[in-house]
Amino acid sequence: MSSTPTSFHSTPHDTAPKASHFLRQIIDKDLAEGTYASRRWAGSPGDAAHHAAAPLDSARIRLRFPPEPNGYLHVGHAKSICLNFGLARDLGGVCHLRFDDTNPEKEDQLYVRAIMDAVQWLGFSWESGGASHLYQASDYFDFMYRAAEYLLEQGLAYVDEQSAEDMRAHRGDFGKPGVNSPFRDRTPAENLARFRQMRGGELDDGAAVLRAKIDMASPNINLRDPAIYRIRRATHHHTGDVWCIYPMYTFAHPIEDALEQITHSICTLEFEDQRPFYDWLLHHLVQGGLIASPPPRQYEFARLNLSYVVTSKRKLAQLVSEAKVSGWDDPRMPTIVGLRRRGYTPEALQLFAERIGVSKSDSWIDYASLEGCLREDLENKAHRGMAVLAPLKLVLSNWAEVFGQDSYTEDCSLPALPHSPEGQAPPAARVFKIGREVWIEREDFEEVPPKGYKRLFPGNLVRLKGGYVIECTGCVRDASGQVSEVQAKVIPGTKSGTPGADSVKAKAAITWVGAADGVQAEVRLYDRLFSEAHPDAGGRDFMQSLNPDSLSVVTAWVEPSLAQALPDQKFQFERHGYFVADRVDHAAGKPVFNRAVGLKDSWGK
Numbered sequence: 077m078s079s080t081p082t083s084f085h086s087t088p089h090d091t092a093p094k095a096s097h098f099l100r101q102i103i104d105k106d107l108a109e110g111t112y113a114s115r116r117w118a119g120s121p122g123d124a125a126h127h128a129a130a131p132l133d134s135a136r137i138r139l140r141f142p143p144e145p146n147g148y149l150h151v152g153h154a155k156s157i158c159l160n161f162g163l164a165r166d167l168g169g170v171c172h173l174r175f176d177d178t179n180p181e182k183e184d185q186l187y188v189r190a191i192m193d194a195v196q197w198l199g200f201s202w203e204s205g206g207a208s209h210l211y212q213a214s215d216y217f218d219f220m221y222r223a224a225e226y227l228l229e230q231g232l233a234y235v236d237e238q239s240a241e242d243m244r245a246h247r248g249d250f251g252k253p254g255v256n257s258p259f260r261d262r263t264p265a266e267n268l269a270r271f272r273q274m275r276g277g278e279l280d281d282g283a284a285v286l287r288a289k290i291d292m293a294s295p296n297i298n299l300r301d302p303a304i305y306r307i308r309r310a311t312h313h314h315t316g317d318v319w320c321i322y323p324m325y326t327f328a329h330p331i332e333d334a335l336e337q338i339t340h341s342i343c344t345l346e347f348e349d350q351r352p353f354y355d356w357l358l359h360h361l362v363q364g365g366l367i368a369s370p371p372p373r374q375y376e377f378a379r380l381n382l383s384y385v386v387t388s389k390r391k392l393a394q395l396v397s398e399a400k401v402s403g404w405d406d407p408r409m410p411t412i413v414g415l416r417r418r419g420y421t422p423e424a425l426q427l428f429a430e431r432i433g434v435s436k437s438d439s440w441i442d443y444a445s446l447e448g449c450l451r452e453d454l455e456n457k458a459h460r461g462m463a464v465l466a467p468l469k470l471v472l473s474n475w476a477e478v479f480g481q482d483s484y485t486e487d488c489s490l491p492a493l494p495h496s497p498e499g500q501a502p503p504a505a506r507v508f509k510i511g512r513e514v515w516i517e518r519e520d521f522e523e524v525p526p527k528g529y530k531r532l533f534p535g536n537l538v539r540l541k542g543g544y545v546i547e548c549t550g551c552v553r554d555a556s557g558q559v560s561e562v563q564a565k566v567i568p569g570t571k572s573g574t575p576g577a578d579s580v581k582a583k584a585a586i587t588w589v590g591a592a593d594g595v596q597a598e599v600r601l602y603d604r605l606f607s608e609a610h611p612d613a614g615g616r617d618f619m620q621s622l623n624p625d626s627l628s629v630v631t632a633w634v635e636p637s638l639a640q641a642l643p644d645q646k647f648q649f650e651r652h653g654y655f656v657a658d659r660v661d662h663a664a665g666k667p668v669f670n671r672a673v674g675l676k677d678s679w680g681k
């Protein structure tokens with residue numbers, strides 16, 4: 077197997093074609109050699125007999141994404157979804173969505189729905205050629221039980237009734253071979269009878285386990301008679317109380333793949349040591365004629381580690397349960413629902429998955445490359461708008477003198493997009509009003525300008541973007557000495573887009589929102605949730621490195637086109653970055669925006 081790492085850290089404007097990678101090369105080779113060309117597919121998962129009489133499989137490869145429905149999916153899962161569904165799409169295959177629901181204790185129907193939503197939102201489908209490939213591992217419990225009995229009959233498994241402590245002590249370690257269990261030499265008939273008692277509820281939870289009989293001296297500890305069934309009286313969210321024994325993941329997963337006629341079973345590196353058992357089990361089940369041949373094979377790739385982020389359902393659950401965030405969909409969470417609420421698009425996440433590539437060695441991907449993908453996707457899509465996030469009032473004192481009355485207003489206009497996507501008509505321009513009073517950013521005025529400062533200070537000429545050139549004349553301070561109002565004069569005849577626009581030279585153009593038609597909005601300024609690049613590296617307590625400033629909420633003024641946003645609509649607030657109308661809290665008359673990402677990578681600068 078090739079182990080060439082093809083992962084790379086993105087540069088924001090890299091537009092290289094889809095990189096090939098070691099997994100794709102393996103699949104290409106199998107396709108070229110016809111490794112799976114004789115495979116049949118009966119239209120649904122099943123054993124060897126089920127598929128035997130069926131036509132050849134029209135899918136060239138079958139892959140699967142197999143989440144455990146025990147939490148919300150995160151950005152790491154997004155990588156795996158894009159990889160599996162993307163390879164199937166690109167190579168004439170099919171990708172199954174399979175709920176790996178063999179563990180009765182932690183799973184919930186709520187997560188099943190959320191996972192389906194996440195896969196679809198990312199732009200993928202488990203439907204292909206009119207067939208739905210949505211499966212659940214618990215549907216295979218009967219077959220798994222049959223496979224276990226087959227191993228028992230063949231002398232390839234036994235019921236072990238050692239105590240848990242003895243079993244642990246007898247397993248040995250890396251330098252020390254294990255010790256055979258005193259139950260290891262029971263006859264197949266004895267084992268079968270005892271296993272049926274396990275199933276029949278005659279033994280207590282934990283009183284016995286079923287183990288594969290392989291080699292207690294194997295250098296691979298996973299081959300030292302791994303446990304494959306345990307007794308657990310728990311109600312399963314799908315099969316209820318039908319079973320009091322449940323298969324272990326190591327046993328269940330290869331069988332799930334085999335029944336579904338998966339060709340390439342792609343998983344993360346931590347399963348590498350389990351591959352020999354995967355092959356051992358499927359080899360014996362093929363020999364016994366229980367599953368179709370050739371069986372699937374497992375391949376491992378490096379999981380996504382993203383800086384400033386934790387990607388473990390357990391740790392994310394802790395952030396939620398300890399109320400460090402508002403929920404699984406808090407815009408600071410690296411969950412797919414959180415990223416979506418933050419303003420991420422499926423296209424940005426797909427681009428990210430492609431950029432980071434697939435490799436066989438663990439590494440950290442810089443959070444900035446995820447942000448770069450979002451900027452890149454939104455640049456030509458997100459309509460522009462002006463918003464003032466730290467408002468200070470600016471009064472044009474000569475307004476009535478120039479325009480006849482203080483209440484006079486005039487329409488200004490700017491394009492919604494500076495470059496509309498190729499072949500598309502530009503969207504309608506935005507229209508907003510200028511009047512005697514406007515809102516400007518507090519940082520755009522300095523009574524005593526620092527060196528090089530080009531914005532408002534007494535005597536300086538500045539353009540209100542899309543409006544007039546103004547000359548700053550001074551300011552008013554409140555009782556505490558804070559600037560409460562900036563004063564300026566409008567220079568007639570200088571409006572943007574009119575012949576006189578360039579008659580006077582402004583030093584700078586600043587963003588603003590008119591007091592006449594501006595709308596107040598709640599703006600949530602999100603930053604990274606952690607202040608450490610590797611919050612949980614080396615077993616560190618990630619809760620210690622929460623960024624105390626990961627959220628600040630401001631009351632802003634926004635131009636009317638922004639106030640009319642639909643929930644989930646993305647914008648570029650000129651000069652500030654990309655923002656999204658919050659999918660949960662934004663409503664007509666009560667705008668709420670989330671900052672998705674700034675305009676430039678400014679973290680730590």
Ligand code: ATP
Nearest residue numbers: 142143144152153155156343344379380387388389
């Ligand atoms: P977690 O550790 O967060 O609970 P998991 O691996 O237990 O994740 P599963 O539901 O079992 O979660 O994962 C479904 C699939 O997603 C698996 O194939 C797994 O390998 C893959 N996956 C999980 N985390 C990552 C990651 N960080 N990068 C890439 N793939 C991942």
Ligand code: MG
Nearest residue numbers: 143144176325
């Ligand atoms: Mg898992």
